[in-house]
Amino acid sequence: MKKIQLKSGVTLVIRPTTQFKTLHIAVDFAAPLLTHNVSARALVSYLTAVSARNYPDQQAVAQKTIDLYGAQYQTDVLRFGQTHHVRYSLQLPAPTYIDQAEHLLGDAFAFLRDMIFDPLVTSQQFDQATFDKEQQSLINELASISDDKRRYAMLKLRELSYSEPAMQRSSSGDVSGVEQLTAATTYAAYQNMMTSDAISIVVFGDIDEARVRAELEKWPLTARRATMLQPFYRQGLRPQTVEQTERQADINQAILTLSYQLRLTPDDPKRFTALVFNALFGGSPVSKLFTEIREKESLAYSIYSRWQHDTGFLTVAAGLAADQVAETDRLIQVQLQAIQAGNFSAATLAAVKASLINDYLSQQDSPNSDIELVFSRLLTNRQTHVSEWVAAITAVTPADVAALADQVKLQGRFTLMPEAEE
Amino acid sequence: MIEKNYHKLKETVYTTTLDNGLTVVMVPKPDYHKTFAVLTTPFGALDRQFQINDETPIDIPSGTAHFLEHKLFEKAHEDAFTRFGELGADANAFTNAYQTSYLFSTAQNLLPALTHLLDFVQTPYFTDQTVAKEQGIIGQEIQMYDDDANWAVYMGLLNLMYPNSPMAEDIAGTKDAIAQITPELLYQIHRAFYQPNQLTLQVVGQFDPDVVRQLIVDNQAAKKIETVQVKRIDQPIPDGKQKEKIENFDVSRPKIALGLRLPDLAVAGPAGTKLTLAADILADILFGEQTDWYQNLYNKGIIDNEFETSFDLMRGYQFVSFFSETTAYDELTAAIQSQIDHYTTILQHSEGMFESLRRATLGEGIQRLNALESIALRGDDVLFGTNLFDKVMLLQELTYSDILNSAEKIYQHATLQRFVLKK
Numbered sequence: 001m002k003k004i005q006l007k008s009g010v011t012l013v014i015r016p017t018t019q020f021k022t023l024h025i026a027v028d029f030a031a032p033l034l035t036h037n038v039s040a041r042a043l044v045s046y047l048t049a050v051s052a053r054n055y056p057d058q059q060a061v062a063q064k065t066i067d068l069y070g071a072q073y074q075t076d077v078l079r080f081g082q083t084h085h086v087r088y089s090l091q092l093p094a095p096t097y098i099d100q101a102e103h104l105l106g107d108a109f110a111f112l113r114d115m116i117f118d119p120l121v122t123s124q125q126f127d128q129a130t131f132d133k134e135q136q137s138l139i140n141e142l143a144s145i146s147d148d149k150r151r152y153a154m155l156k157l158r159e160l161s162y163s164e165p166a167m168q169r170s171s172s173g174d175v176s177g178v179e180q181l182t183a184a185t186t187y188a189a190y191q192n193m194m195t196s197d198a199i200s201i202v203v204f205g206d207i208d209e210a211r212v213r214a215e216l217e218k219w220p221l222t223a224r225r226a227t228m229l230q231p232f233y234r235q236g237l238r239p240q241t242v243e244q245t246e247r248q249a250d251i252n253q254a255i256l257t258l259s260y261q262l263r264l265t266p267d268d269p270k271r272f273t274a275l276v277f278n279a280l281f282g283g284s285p286v287s288k289l290f291t292e293i294r295e296k297e298s299l300a301y302s303i304y305s306r307w308q309h310d311t312g313f314l315t316v317a318a319g320l321a322a323d324q325v326a327e328t329d330r331l332i333q334v335q336l337q338a339i340q341a342g343n344f345s346a347a348t349l350a351a352v353k354a355s356l357i358n359d360y361l362s363q364q365d366s367p368n369s370d371i372e373l374v375f376s377r378l379l380t381n382r383q384t385h386v387s388e389w390v391a392a393i394t395a396v397t398p399a400d401v402a403a404l405a406d407q408v409k410l411q412g413r414f415t416l417m418p419e420a421e422e
Numbered sequence: 423m424i425e426k427n428y429h430k431l432k433e434t435v436y437t438t439t440l441d442n443g444l445t446v447v448m449v450p451k452p453d454y455h456k457t458f459a460v461l462t463t464p465f466g467a468l469d470r471q472f473q474i475n476d477e478t479p480i481d482i483p484s485g486t487a488h489f490l491e492h493k494l495f496e497k498a499h500e501d502a503f504t505r506f507g508e509l510g511a512d513a514n515a516f517t518n519a520y521q522t523s524y525l526f527s528t529a530q531n532l533l534p535a536l537t538h539l540l541d542f543v544q545t546p547y548f549t550d551q552t553v554a555k556e557q558g559i560i561g562q563e564i565q566m567y568d569d570d571a572n573w574a575v576y577m578g579l580l581n582l583m584y585p586n587s588p589m590a591e592d593i594a595g596t597k598d599a600i601a602q603i604t605p606e607l608l609y610q611i612h613r614a615f616y617q618p619n620q621l622t623l624q625v626v627g628q629f630d631p632d633v634v635r636q637l638i639v640d641n642q643a644a645k646k647i648e649t650v651q652v653k654r655i656d657q658p659i660p661d662g663k664q665k666e667k668i669e670n671f672d673v674s675r676p677k678i679a680l681g682l683r684l685p686d687l688a689v690a691g692p693a694g695t696k697l698t699l700a701a702d703i704l705a706d707i708l709f710g711e712q713t714d715w716y717q718n719l720y721n722k723g724i725i726d727n728e729f730e731t732s733f734d735l736m737r738g739y740q741f742v743s744f745f746s747e748t749t750a751y752d753e754l755t756a757a758i759q760s761q762i763d764h765y766t767t768i769l770q771h772s773e774g775m776f777e778s779l780r781r782a783t784l785g786e787g788i789q790r791l792n793a794l795e796s797i798a799l800r801g802d803d804v805l806f807g808t809n810l811f812d813k814v815m816l817l818q819e820l821t822y823s824d825i826l827n828s829a830e831k832i833y834q835h836a837t838l839q840r841f842v843l844k845k
Contacts, residue, residue, distance in 0.1 A: 019453040020792045021431075058720055062711035066778050069785030093788040097431065129721075137726050140747075143674045147571055250672035252565050286507035295501065298555065301562040319566055347508060354510025354530065361529035362456045362512075365627075367792065 001374065001383060004209075006201075006216065009224035013374050014212055015204040019365075021097055023105070023205035025112055026089040026371050029197040030229055030379065033084040035166040038077075039173025040181055040189035045075040045086050046134040047186070051120040051127065064111055069093050069101070071108065073115065079171040080379060081233040081310035082164070086193060087375075088116050091367075094206055105207070109215035117220050119190065125183040126190075135178060142175050149248075153255040153416045154317060160242045161259040161313060161412035163235045196224055200378045202371050231379050232266035233311045238411050245415040252418055253301075254325050258316040258332065259412040262307070262404070266380075271309055272392040273400045277408075278307035279352040280344060280401060281335065282316055286351045288335040288344070289316070299328045314408070322418050329413075342402040349401070353393050360389060423635065428811045431791065435809065436631055442642050443619025443649070447809075448634060449626040449797055456529040457627030458794040459536055461543050464804050465615035466520040467593040468737060471655040474614050479655055482611065483602045484588065485595015488517040489560060490608050494524070494543060496552050502542035511535040517593055520736050521804045527794070532629055533637055540623070540641050546612040548605035557600055564594045571673050571843060578669060578841035579679035579743060583662045589739050614652040618642065622803070626794045659738055668842045676844035678751045680744040680758060682836045687740050694735060694806035696816055700828040701733035703779050705742070707772050707825070708761045710779070719757055724750045733832075736805055742832060755840060765833045773822050780820055787814040 004012040031037070050058040065071045071092035078085050090112050095101040120127045146152045159168045169177075199221065203212045264274055282289035282305025289303045300320040307314045320328055338344065363369035364386075377383040384392070423438040436448040466487050473479045495502040495515070506513035511528035524543050528535050567573045581590040594600075614620075625634055662683060671677075689697055709731050710716060719725045730745045748754055761768070790796045791810065801810035808816070 022789050022792055057717055059712055059714070059717035062716075066712055066782040070782035070789065071785070072789070091789060093785040097788045098785065133721065133723065136723065140675065140726065144747075147673055149569055248672070251569050253562075253569055284507065285503060285513075291504070298559050298562075301559070301566050321562065321565075351504075351508040351510070355507055355512065358456075358510040358512060358529050362527065364455045365794065 001377060003378070007221055007223040009226040010199045010201070010221050011378055012201045012203070012212070012216065013378065014207070014209050015202065015370060015374065016207060017204070018206045020205065020367055021094050022091050022367060023094050023108070023207060024089065024091050024203070024367050024371060025108065026087065026202045026204070026375070027112070027116060028200040028375050029086045029193050030083050030200070031193065031197045032229065033079060033082045033166045035169070037189055037192075038084055038166065038169060038171065039177030040186050041084060041086050041193065042077045042172040043135060043138055043178060043181055043186050044190045044193065045077050046138050047126055047130060048088070048115055048119055049073070049075040050134065051130045052114045053118045053120055054114045056120050056127070057130070061115075068108055068111065069098055069104065071111075073111070077171050080376065081231040082167065083229050083231045083379065084171065086197075088112065089371075096206060105211070106215065109218070113219045117194070121187060125187045128183050131183040131186065135181065138172065138178050139175055142170065142172060142178065145170065149251060149255055149416060150317065150319070153257045153414055154315070156244065156246070156416075157257040157259055157315065157412055157414040160244055160414055164233070167233060167311070195222065198224070198226070198229060200375055202374050204367050204371055229379065231310060234265070235312070237261060237263070237409055241410045241413055243413045245417060247417045247419045249419045251416070253319055254322040254418060255416040256318045256320060256325050256329060257414045258410065260314040260316075260408050261312055261411050262314055263407045263409070264309070264312060266309070269392075270400070270404060273396050273404045274307055274309065275356055276349070276352055276393065276396045277339070277401050277404050278305055278314060279356050280349065281305050281314075281339060281405075283307065284352055284355045286348055286355065288338065289332065292335055293318070293328060293331050297331065299324050299331065303328075313411070325415060325417070336405060336408060339405040340402055342398055344398070344401075346398070349398060353396065356393055357390050361386070428815065431788070431811055431814060433791070433811050435811065438635065440618070440639060440642050442645075442647065443617070444638070444642055445622040446635065446638055447622060447624045448629075448631045449624070450629060450631050451627050451794065454628045454794065456527050456794065457532050457625060457629050458525065458527040458798055459539060459626075460523050460525040460624045460798045461539055462521055462523040462622050462624070462804060463615050463620050464521050465611070465620070466518055466522060467591070468519045468588045468656075469615075469654055470588050470657070472611075472614055473653045473655060474610065474650050480607070480610055482607070483595065483599040484591040485560070485593070485600045486603055486607070486611065487522050488594050489556060489600055489603055490611060491515050491517045491522050491524075492560065493548055493552060493556055493608060494546065496556075497542065497545070497547045502538070505538055505542075506535060509535045509538070519589065519593070523799070525798070527627075529628075533633070536625070536634065536637060537641055540638070543616065543621075544645060544647065546609060546616070548608040550605060553603060553605055553608070557603070560594055560600055561597050564592060564597065567592065567594070571671055571677055574669070574671055575677040575679045575745065575841060575843045578667060578843060579681045579839070582664055582667055582839045582841050583681045583683040583741055584739065585660060585662045585664070587659050589659075613648070613650060617649060617652075618647055619649065620652070624798045624803075626797045656738065662839070664839070666840045666842070668844065670845065671843045673843055673845060675747045676749055676751060676842055678744075678746045678748060678754065678843075679841045680755060681839045681841075682742040682832070683839070684740040684742070684832060686738055687735070687831060689735070691806055692808050692812065692816060695802045695808040695813055696820065696824065697828055697831070698733060698735055698802070699783070699813065699817055699820060700824045701735075701742070701832060703776065703783060703820070704825050704829055704832070705731045705733060706779050707775055708765060708768060709744070709758070712775075715757065715761055719754065722750075722753075724748055724753050724757070751840075751842060755838065759838055762833050762836050762838070765829055769826060769829055776822050776825055780817065784814065784817045787817055
């Protein structure tokens, strides 16, 4: 992967390939995660998705993406450890597959420049009417998290598990944070993003470097202080599990969520063992949680675990009948103890590794996965070659997995229950 | 083997029908790392009665296709799913209204995984005990959907438009319906709808077509499977005259679904795909994000990004649907009705818009070809015999008179029905 330093704090990576029928331009703005800026940055991502000076409303933006042959323009916010990202992406059909497409590429770069760098602003604040609408949209979206019971339970688990306030919230902020924003304060957050964030640009598809550079010359990319971001988050172990149960009317099923810490520093080579452990515990269809609790005991319709190396937490979520929560919870701990005792077959371990390797190799067939991988390499300043990655997973032994499992500590438990029947 | 080239798209499709009737479709993608394979029967949730040879017709309780899909994975000594896992293949299955598909993708061990796919689908194993156990698991799955507001609003609309029909029933069925399922019934369905001449195997990705074809031929030659005549029996679809229904649910904003049930359009083959493509572009002309209509409602806060329209066409069922989240659902309903009332006027000056939407839809179709899963699953293969490449090529041919014709079929005598989910 070749890194091109366009300016101080502005990095470009080009991934030339003819494998796909698309061309992608993705731009990432990264800053430290802070309680006070997350809501504003989320609102910036909403505003710049639907307006710019040259495209003053959603109608104009929609018409432009139609004219770009059905291009998909999207803005997102996400979190990696303790960094917050606002990401712009534009995907369009590769010009080779379009008749008379001479202008397509230039138009695409110009459109993205307009959307990111030339927002709809009057006298140092976002256009008030647009602001009002998008503020309401973001509030609606945040409020609707509680409609999706799984997302809601995971968010509550997050609040319970993290010590750092900024880590406890959704990467889109929270309703009260968004309500307090004004068109002026949000614009200030935008300006701060434009002048201070680390910028990474990935261009993916059938395109050469000279052409990309020529197009990016037309973007107002300014040098910024290249502060090293510290993406990985770690927190101290809690002596006791923090627990909460909430009852809601109008639901039929319970949701049980658990968080664990794995006690692994960001650069620990055991991070490969952690991937294998998670896949064996609950992260794959051959995992203990899936085969023992869902398939054999029929206790939960859905159950899985997820390991997040960026935060050091492993989470488990299960959807189940209310009267089976206690038994399922007990059996989850039994499965963990089984792994600690080395009680899993060589065949299962081999299957888990095969499945991880399969997923990793398969990413090469998805432009978005590859772009994601490039961004995370740039952020963590670390890259592992495909063959090294496969070798590291292959080398994990049963003893490695058992030893790592021994370090796993339960930190939080959130249970969402239907209201008790009369 | 029939070879069909789509030069413009740089794609080639090989199709062959084996002696036992199994259809094999192969799309080699040498630049890719993985391969995606799907084995499909055109048997789905809408199938509720059938006849083998001249035997007595057999009723199928609602939810049976989905139930059988689950049950096919369980064998006497192993779970078919686990075996895929051991091979490093990512396996899955799904049932919809008109098909059941079994699939896997893998970047390693393609040949053993392919053999396993064919073997487990073609070797039924149903017992009283395994059927009873499944009745418990699926009961939970149905309950899980009961808590899903989007699902509730979708089913609510289908129940208004198509009451007392298979379309209005959950694909997973009901607890009472699936309690009627017996191993004998599953064996009869398997005998009818899983015989080789009903099945299609698609293989898309990184593989050698000759090697894969030979493996399939050898695999099938070793199996003795009886061929039977099968006839599906569809009951007439009852009327749905009720204009509106409101149901209570714990949602932060009301969820609205509006529907237009159309009379049977009786289209088949590529004409079906063409009508669907035209209907989608037509919906964009009338209700798309780029219209003044949309922007006006968006500015008033009556719709937001959640607003969606859809056109569905399958075996006697054809409908347009609109979904939104808003408290101002009366205004939204009136606004949609007004576009429908004025569709002829709007279409008098929309030819330019059609041309740019057609190009955009074509561009979207091309982008979709990136994913092997889309190539295998997002064509109209089962419904109309057109694959995703055919769909993209049909878009190239679409004209404005196709749009005008479809508008007449869809909006001429339209009556909206409405389902509301709110606190």
